[in-house]
Amino acid sequence: MALLELTDITKTFGAGDQRVEALRGVSMAVEAGEMVALVGPSGSGKSTLLAIIGALLTPTAGSMLIGGRDVATFDAGARTRYRRDQVGFVFQASNLVPFLTARENLLLVGEFGGADKGALRRRADELLKELGLTEAAGQAANRLSGGQRQRVAIARALMRDPLLILVDEPTASLDTTRGAQVVEALREEIHGRHKACVMVTHDLEMAARADRVLEIRDGLLRAHGAPVV
Amino acid sequence: MLAIREMARRRLQFGLVTGVVTLIAYLVLMVTGLGLGLNQAAGTALLALDGDYLAYSDRSNLSVIRSQLSEAQATDIATAPGVAASAPIGYVAAAIEFRPGEVDTGALLGIDLGAIAEPAVVEGRALTETDTRGLLVDRTWVSLTGTGIGDTLQVPVGLAFEPFEIVGVVDEGSFFFQPAMFMLRDTWRQISYRAVDQATPFASVVLLQGESLEGATGAGWEIVTKDTAFWNIEGVSAQQGTVDALRYMGLLIGAMVIGVFFYVITLQKVSLLGVLKAIGASGTYLTTQGLLQVFLVSLTGTALAAGLAVLTKATVLSSDAIPIAFTTGAILSSSVAVVVAGVVGALLSMRQISSIDPIIAMQQQQ
Numbered sequence: 001m002a003l004l005e006l007t008d009i010t011k012t013f014g015a016g017d018q019r020v021e022a023l024r025g026v027s028m029a030v031e032a033g034e035m036v037a038l039v040g041p042s043g044s045g046k047s048t049l050l051a052i053i054g055a056l057l058t059p060t061a062g063s064m065l066i067g068g069r070d071v072a073t074f075d076a077g078a079r080t081r082y083r084r085d086q087v088g089f090v091f092q093a094s095n096l097v098p099f100l101t102a103r104e105n106l107l108l109v110g111e112f113g114g115a116d117k118g119a120l121r122r123r124a125d126e127l128l129k130e131l132g133l134t135e136a137a138g139q140a141a142n143r144l145s146g147g148q149r150q151r152v153a154i155a156r157a158l159m160r161d162p163l164l165i166l167v168d169e170p171t172a173s174l175d176t177t178r179g180a181q182v183v184e185a186l187r188e189e190i191h192g193r194h195k196a197c198v199m200v201t202h203d204l205e206m207a208a209r210a211d212r213v214l215e216i217r218d219g220l221l222r223a224h225g226a227p228v229v
Numbered sequence: 230m231l232a233i234r235e236m237a238r239r240r241l242q243f244g245l246v247t248g249v250v251t252l253i254a255y256l257v258l259m260v261t262g263l264g265l266g267l268n269q270a271a272g273t274a275l276l277a278l279d280g281d282y283l284a285y286s287d288r289s290n291l292s293v294i295r296s297q298l299s300e301a302q303a304t305d306i307a308t309a310p311g312v313a314a315s316a317p318i319g320y321v322a323a324a325i326e327f328r329p330g331e332v333d334t335g336a337l338l339g340i341d342l343g344a345i346a347e348p349a350v351v352e353g354r355a356l357t358e359t360d361t362r363g364l365l366v367d368r369t370w371v372s373l374t375g376t377g378i379g380d381t382l383q384v385p386v387g388l389a390f391e392p393f394e395i396v397g398v399v400d401e402g403s404f405f406f407q408p409a410m411f412m413l414r415d416t417w418r419q420i421s422y423r424a425v426d427q428a429t430p431f432a433s434v435v436l437l438q439g440e441s442l443e444g445a446t447g448a449g450w451e452i453v454t455k456d457t458a459f460w461n462i463e464g465v466s467a468q469q470g471t472v473d474a475l476r477y478m479g480l481l482i483g484a485m486v487i488g489v490f491f492y493v494i495t496l497q498k499v500s501l502l503g504v505l506k507a508i509g510a511s512g513t514y515l516t517t518q519g520l521l522q523v524f525l526v527s528l529t530g531t532a533l534a535a536g537l538a539v540l541t542k543a544t545v546l547s548s549d550a551i552p553i554a555f556t557t558g559a560i561l562s563s564s565v566a567v568v569v570a571g572v573v574g575a576l577l578s579m580r581q582i583s584s585i586d587p588i589i590a591m592q593q594q595q
Contacts, residue, residue: 080509092591095590
């Protein structure tokens with residue numbers, strides 16, 4: 001059984017003449033330890049799909065099972081706990097808390113509740129080491145380089161040992177070399193820690209580093225299971 | 230804690246907010262102190278009287294100035310059911326010349342020796358039957374005017390000024406915003422009415438000790454509590470109303486300023502708060518952090534203001550010329566009011582925080 005399984009997910013915004021169908025019956029599955037890249041032009045629905053998988057949006061119809069539970073039926077509190085405990089986000093601009101150090105950014109997720117803080121401290125040190133951030137651990141996030149920030153964001157996403165990592169344009173603000181390093185670091189963590197990962201990207205070169213590439217266009221998945229590049 | 234770390238790392242921003250809260254809290258505390266000082270000036274001597282009730286003539290509208298009681302009425306009051314002890318008191322305001330050409334207004338209070346209205350002497354001696362031209366004068370006034378035991382004050386008796394000697398100093402404060410000066414009640418009658426006979430009022434009011442006397446009435450007199458008597462001193466209620474209005478306006482302005490500051494700070498952090506929600510922070514966690522910041526800023530600002538107010542009183546306003554006073558209770562209650570006003574003012578920001586949609590984490594660029 002796949003770790004993440006989406007069936008006939010649709011998402012409609014607005015009503016009447018303003019009605020927009022962002023997703024039109026998307027079905028897909030992601031296994032644990034698998035990194036899936038989601039590509040497509042702007043407005044194709046890939047970010048909407050990522051937001052639905054991350055419970056930032058609720059689908060208009062369809063089911064989304066993660067670990068056998070249908071996230072689409074969760075109430076607001078359950079969605080918050082789902083994002084906290086089962087999902088790790090890496091955003092386009094890293095979105096770290098600027099006045100906290102790299103290490104504090106990792107430990108911050110422990111403040112949201114439901115975690116053993118001692119274990120989180122050990123995990124933070126372990127992740128900082130794995131991602132080559134030990135020396136940057138005490139630096140404020142707004143003083144880190146773009147690449148370092150994205151690696152801290154990856155570490156933060158892994159802090160609570162989530163089932164699923166969701167990545168939104170992780171290399172958009174990086175040059176090609178640094179972008180490749182970040183995606184490679186992410187890939188290693190996904191495989192090493194046996195997480196499922198969905199990465200939205202415009203960058204086909206970065207997408208090619210994923211295990212599978214899916215293309216979404218006009219709210220429909222066009223290519224499934226085979227790279228499109 | 231995220232809230233405390235943010236305050237520690239953004240010291241300038243939060244320092245400025247704290248500075249503004251300090252100024253507002255200082256204003257509120259000073260107004261409170263002024264109100265308290267004015268209240269003390271209005272009637273500490275009345276509140277200090279060793280009794281629980283005061284009897285007035287029933288047509289005086291509870292005014293000590295207008296109240297006039299006859300000897301028969303005073304006797305009637307003293308023997309009313311529930312009265313344990315009584316003391317007739319006369320009151321008149323008079324211009325007191327304490328040095329040639331230097332005049333102040335004093336509250337002359339006529340008392341009977343050995344009665345419950347006789348004040349405790351803190352310096353000098355008590356009045357005796359022979360002190361028909363003797364005075365017990367309030368300590369603050371003695372200090373302000375540089376007078377002392379044995380000094381002579383010129384007090385108007387009829388059309389002439391007569392010398393009165395300060396025989397003792399008391400710590401009774403003021404009466405009707407004037408320094409309290411105690412004299413024998415017979416002397417008070419002479420000063421107030423010149424010719425003393427059966428028709429001359431015996432006292433202005435009667436101080437009473439006893440139980441359940443409030444509301445008791447008799448032939449031309451009525452009894453109220455000392456507290457009621459205080460709030461019926463001419464000008465006290467209006468003055469307190471003005472001071473309260475100033476305090477409430479200060480608190481309102483404080484709430485608005487703190488509210489606006491934190492609303493702006495919240496608006497600046499909308500995207501960051503959205504990200505935190507996206508990665509699992511609950512609305513409760515974030516509003517708690519926000520409220521903690523408001524609470525700490527308000528508390529720090531108020532504590533600084535309290536220190537500043539006490540320092541001001543001890544230095545710039547150390548003389549008793551400006552009636553400003555602080556008590557621990559007044560400082561604490563005003564401080565709590567400022568902190569509460571700050572938290573209430575920031576509720577709009579908390580609503581803003583709880584309404585932030587985490588989807589904005591995916592919609593913004595850095």
